[in-house]
Amino acid sequence: MxxxxxxxxxxxxxxxxxxxxxxxxxxxPLLHTPLMSxxxxxxxxxxxxxxxxxxxxxxxxxTILGFTAVFCSTTNVVGGFVITDRMLRMFKRKPAxxxxxxx
Amino acid sequence: MRTxxxxxxxxxxxxxxxxxxxxxxxPESAKRGMHLxxxxxxxxxxxxLMHYEIVTFTWIITGLVLGSxxxxxxxxWVPMTAxxxxxxxSHAFGAFAAALVGISEFYRHGGHLETITMAAxxxxxxxxxxxxxGSLLAFAKLQGLVRGTxxxxxxxxxxxxxxxxxxxxxxVYLIFVPGSMPxxxxxxxxxxxxxxxxxxxxxxxxMPVVMSLLNSYAGxxxxxxxxxxxxxxxxIAGTLDGFSGFILSILMCRAMNRSMTNxxxxxxxxxxxxxxxxxxxxxxxxxxxxxxxxxxAYAKQVVFVPGYGxxxxxxxxxxxxxxxxxxxxxxxxxxGIHPVAGRMPGHMNVLLAEANVPYSSLYELEQIxxxxxxxxVAVVIGANDVVNPDARDNPGSPIAGMPILEVDxxxxxxxxxxxxxxxxxxxxxPLFFKPVTGMLYGDAKETLTRLIRAVQQA
Numbered sequence: 349m350x351x352x353x354x355x356x357x358x359x360x361x362x363x364x365x366x367x368x369x370x371x372x373x374x375x376x377p378l379l380h381t382p383l384m385s386x387x388x389x390x391x392x393x394x395x396x397x398x399x400x401x402x403x404x405x406x407x408x409x410x411t412i413l414g415f416t417a418v419f420c421s422t423t424n425v426v427g428g429f430v431i432t433d434r435m436l437r438m439f440k441r442k443p444a445x446x447x448x449x450x451x
Numbered sequence: 452m453r454t455x456x457x458x459x460x461x462x463x464x465x466x467x468x469x470x471x472x473x474x475x476x477x478p479e480s481a482k483r484g485m486h487l488x489x490x491x492x493x494x495x496x497x498x499x500l501m502h503y504e505i506v507t508f509t510w511i512i513t514g515l516v517l518g519s520x521x522x523x524x525x526x527x528w529v530p531m532t533a534x535x536x537x538x539x540x541s542h543a544f545g546a547f548a549a550a551l552v553g554i555s556e557f558y559r560h561g562g563h564l565e566t567i568t569m570a571a572x573x574x575x576x577x578x579x580x581x582x583x584x585g586s587l588l589a590f591a592k593l594q595g596l597v598r599g600t601x602x603x604x605x606x607x608x609x610x611x612x613x614x615x616x617x618x619x620x621x622x623v624y625l626i627f628v629p630g631s632m633p634x635x636x637x638x639x640x641x642x643x644x645x646x647x648x649x650x651x652x653x654x655x656x657x658m659p660v661v662m663s664l665l666n667s668y669a670g671x672x673x674x675x676x677x678x679x680x681x682x683x684x685x686x687i688a689g690t691l692d693g694f695s696g697f698i699l700s701i702l703m704c705r706a707m708n709r710s711m712t713n714x715x716x717x718x719x720x721x722x723x724x725x726x727x728x729x730x731x732x733x734x735x736x737x738x739x740x741x742x743x744x745x746x747x748a749y750a751k752q753v754v755f756v757p758g759y760g761x762x763x764x765x766x767x768x769x770x771x772x773x774x775x776x777x778x779x780x781x782x783x784x785x786x787g788i789h790p791v792a793g794r795m796p797g798h799m800n801v802l803l804a805e806a807n808v809p810y811s812s813l814y815e816l817e818q819i820x821x822x823x824x825x826x827x828v829a830v831v832i833g834a835n836d837v838v839n840p841d842a843r844d845n846p847g848s849p850i851a852g853m854p855i856l857e858v859d860x861x862x863x864x865x866x867x868x869x870x871x872x873x874x875x876x877x878x879x880x881p882l883f884f885k886p887v888t889g890m891l892y893g894d895a896k897e898t899l900t901r902l903i904r905a906v907q908q909a
Contacts, residue, residue, distance in 0.1 A: 353681050354567050361674065364687040367469060368694035374476040377702075377790055378810055380797030381534060383475050383695060384666055388541050390468050390488060391673045391692035396461075396499045397552045397680050402514060403505035406559045413555040415510040420548040422518025423525070424541050429489050430526025431537065435801055436485060438531075439478040442809035 382435045389428025395421035453501055460498025461684035467491030468688055472695075478810055495684055531805040532762045535662065535794035536593045542665045543586035549672035550579025554639065556679055562630040568679055569629050573622040575675035577642045582668040584646030589661055592650070593794055599655030608716050611648050618642055653715070656759075656836065658794040659703045660714045667696025699796050706790035706816075708842075708852035735871065738889030740898075743828075743865050744905030750827035752783040754819060756856050757799050758792045760833010760869065760895055767806040769899035770832060774808070776906050786812055787819035787829075787856045789837035820857050829861035831882075833868070833895050839880045850878065864888040867895045 375383050398421050402414030467487045474484015505511070529537045553576040557564065564572060591597045621638040625631065653661050670692025677685030704711055747753055755770055774784040786808065792799045800813055814822070823829060831838055834856075841848040842855045858864050864887050871892070882888055891898050 354678075357678055357681065357683070357686060360683050360686045361678075361690055364690035365694055368472075368691040369698065371469060371472050371476075372691075372695045372698050375472075376476070377788070377797060377815055378800045378813060379475050379478060379481060380699060381538075381795060381801045382481065382797070383472075384538055384662070384699065384796065385534075385541070386472065386475060386485060386488065387666065387670065387692040387695040388538065388545060390471070390492070390688050391545055391670045392548075393464070393468075393492065393495060393685055393688040394545065394549050394552065394673045394676050396495055396682065396685060397676050398514075398548055399496070399499045399511050400502050400504055400680075401552055401555050402510045403502075403507055405506050406555075410555040410559050411510055413551045413558075415514045417548040417551040417555075418511060418514030419518045419521075420544040420551070422515050423522040424545045424548070425492055426519045426522030427525040427537075428522075428541060429485065429492070430523060431529065431534075432485055433482070434526065435531070435534075435804070436478070436481045438801070438804040438807075439481070439810050440804070440807065441479075442811045 378439070382432050385428050385435070386432045389425050389432060392421045392425035392428060395425060453503060457498045457501055460494045461682070464491035464495035464498075465684050465687045467494075468691060472691060531801055532765055533594075534801060535658065535798060536590050538662060538795060539586045539590040539593055539665070542662075542669045543583050543590065546579045546582035546586065546665075546669040546672050548579075549669070549676050550576050550583060550639070552676055553579060553679060557635055558632075562625075562632055562635060564629055566626055566629075569626050571675050571678035573625060573638070575672050575679055576639055577618065577622060578668050578672040578675060580639050580642035581646035581649065582665055582672060584643045585650045585661075586646075586665045586669070588647050588650040589658065589665060592655060593658065601654040602651045607648075607652060611645070614641060614645055614648065618645060649715070655794065656791075657707075657714050659791045659796055659798075660700050660707075660711075662795045663696050663700035663703055664711075664715075665696070667693050667700060670694070670696055703791055703796060706854060707850070708854065735883045735890050736886075736888065738865070738891065740891070740901055740905050741909075743889065743891065744902055744909045746863055747777060747782070747828050747830075747902075748780055748906045748909035750777075750782050752785065752822070752826045753777055753828045753830060754785045754787050754822065754826045754858075754861065756787045756789075756792075756829060756831045756834050756838060756858055757803070758789075758832065758834025758837060759794060759798075760835075760867070762793055762798065762802055762833075764833060764869075764895035766832060766895040766899055767802040767808075769896050769903070771803070771806040771808050773899050773903050773906065774812075776903050780906075784812065785814055785819065785822065787814055787816070787858075789816055789834070789856055792834055792837050816854055816856060820860075823857050823860040826861040827863060829858040829864045831858055831864065831866045832899075835880055836878065838882055839878060840882050840885075841878070841880070844881075848878070858882065859885055859887060862887070865891060867891050867893075867898050869894065 398417035402418045471484040471488025474480040553572050592599050618641040670689050674689030788799050838858045842850045842853040
């Protein structure tokens with residue numbers, strides 16, 4: 349890693365942290381559990397690193413470690429997104445008819 | 452050309468992840484947001500498969516298929532009440548994957564890495580390892596495989612600190628003098644042990660904070676992987692996850708009026724602390740089902756306050772049925788949700804949503820507290836500390852200053868409780884002794900079902 353790539357990596361990190369703070373502080377407590385499972389699924393992006401390790405055949409140990417990592421991350425990605433979807437489908441607004449009565 | 456395609460897919464994924472999380476600011480836009488994020492993930496994976504270093508797809512495909520099957524099974528069949536356990540487990544998986552990639556990178560280069568890469572790799576492996584075991588222990592506590600009470604012994608904090616210092620010491624040594632395999636693996640092993648020790652003294656009631664923190668660590672481990680592999684999408688996604696967990700843990704701490712240090716090292720809820728509460732006198736008044744049913748049936752407004760007890764009794768559907776019965780009679784029904792009710796952030800909201808409670812009826816602490824004086828009946832279902840008036844009235848209480856749901860301001864309070872025992876924090880709750888409070892003992896689900904029948908007859 350050269351100094352230039354390190355510096356640009358830190359730029360990315362700092363900007364992502366700032367953006368993350370802005371975006372996530374707007375998530376209402378209502379959706380905190382889906383938020384957790386969604387970020388979990390998203391951070392399963394480490395799959396990208398695992399895939400290269402598993403497929404590059406550097407040596408047997410790396411392949412085994414890579415394969416295990418691919419398995420773990422995929423479980424997170426698929427499980428995380430499926431469950432977030434399932435949860436979000438449950439959040440419903442009050443049926444329209446009832447709201448009219450209230451008014 | 453290929454490199455451009457890969458990088459482009461990563462850029463697209465990063466943008467879509469951020470848009471996806473932005474969608475979560477409202478339940479209406481959340482689903483579409485998640486679809487964007489899913490598409491982004493797919494793009495990133497397809498992009499990665501084009502990577503020029505990949506020579507064989509056997510293990511990649513096997514891993515992808517097996518992982519998808521397990522993930523799909525977990526995603527589809529885990530009940531909503533088990534969401535905290537599932538989340539803890541997925542933190543462990545994510546962190547473990549990050550640790551493995553780090554170990555593999557170290558091994559591949561025989562430990563001879565540049566200073567900067569080694570520093571990032573050390574972070575990745577340490578955070579990954581301690582989050583793996585920490586999350587597994589949190590999972591075991593939530594699943595009831597081990598007791599949820601804090602495990603403490605004399606000199607625990609000193610021992611933990613010493614272990615952490617040793618681990619970090621080896622890490623720093625490896626940065627400047629790289630190449631020692633045995634030292635590296637000692638560091639990994641110590642980090643695995645440290646994860647267990649970190650979660651051991653933390654009680655079940657503090658799980659929302661721990662879950663958020665582990666979430667944060669797992670994310671930061673991913674971000675560190677991004678530094679090791681010089682991969683921006685990993686840095687972005689990992690940082691988003693890390694910060695999300697961090698923000699949540701701060702919110703949870705604030706909701707308990709405690710500092711992070713206190714949660715992590717205070718071993719809250721252990722026997723030593725529980726005696727600090729003021730002595731309570733008076734008796735708990737048990738009330739009859741019929742009285743309560745009549746009160747509720749002729750009330751103007753009823754507020755339900757759920758806690759972890761509702762989750763263990765799987766009573767969310769019964770709560771909704773009771774609410775429906777009341778609403779048919781013209782009673783306004785609201786739900787007051789405390790930020791730390793349950794075992795993870797937003798736990799109660801998800802359970803009630805599962806039972807088809809519209810989210811417009813769910814109220815946050817600040818919104819519902821001014822409503823209690825106009826509330827005829829407040830129904831506390833398996834919640835304890837979050838309605839403990841001592842937090843407000845008794846400065847000597849261990850939970851003093853914690854914002855509570857002020858149910859004692861309601862005209863009448865009904866507490867559904869399994870037995871006469873204390874809550875998870877082991878504190879007496881003066882609410883139970885107040886003249887305004889009536890107790891209904893027994894399994895929450897059963898009590899609620901009987902209440903529904905009684906209300907129908909009232």
